[in-house]
Amino acid sequence: MSRAFTREEDSENAIAGVGERPVSPHRNLVTERGLAMIEENLAELRDLMAKAERRGDRERLAVVSRDLRYWTARRESAELSVPEPGSEVIRFGMGVTLENDDGKKVHWRIVGEDEADPSKGSISHVSPMAMALFGKKVGEVVKVNGKEWEIVKVSYKAEN
Structure with missing residues (x-):
């Protein structure tokens, strides 16, 4: 197959030799703190992306792009779960x-x-x-x- 038909992100990943971060097949349950952590990671990665683009650092762009795809997927699948106060039965978040x-x-x-x-x-x-x-x-x-x-x-x- 001609290189003309490959996706740009594939060539970016090949530059840095990075593969995709595996996304868990399990439900993405998150606590309030966990959801905030995802948001913080996304904000930081967007800043890193802008800096790498300004410098033209293709290797850094590949790594940051991969991580941004991972955290975006995790944000999209996140299910906030807050335990019921006073519950005696062990649940997520307790x-x-x-x-x-x-x-x-x-x-x-x-x-x-x-x-x-x-x-x-x-x-x-x-x-x-x-x-x-x-x-x-x-x-x-x-x-x-x-x-x-x-x-x-x-x-x-x-x-x-």
Whole structure:
């Protein structure tokens, strides 16, 4: 096939050697914070795009264009989900404190895939732990990766 029939964005990606960022097949549930994060990423990428265009930096344009397509798709598919205040049943967006047999406690907030950062106490709603927790209440036990965890606290907002 002639190069004349390729899309411009394909040639931009080839310049930088970048492929598309994979978009998850799961529902794109987001918290209010997660939705704001998407908006911030889009604004930042639009600024970076303008700067790269002014400089004529084709490699940077390819990378920023790819990321802009990803975050635009994530914004278009975003479903804001806010937990019901006072709910005792674990749902998306809630915080959960767990304790294992050794007395070790951990606290997780269940968030969207793009917002998840286990090192900061947030896990994706499609993670095995979140899937095990959904629909449970304080006092129930969940088993994940061969470990049992008792649910000791459920909160509407994340604890810091």
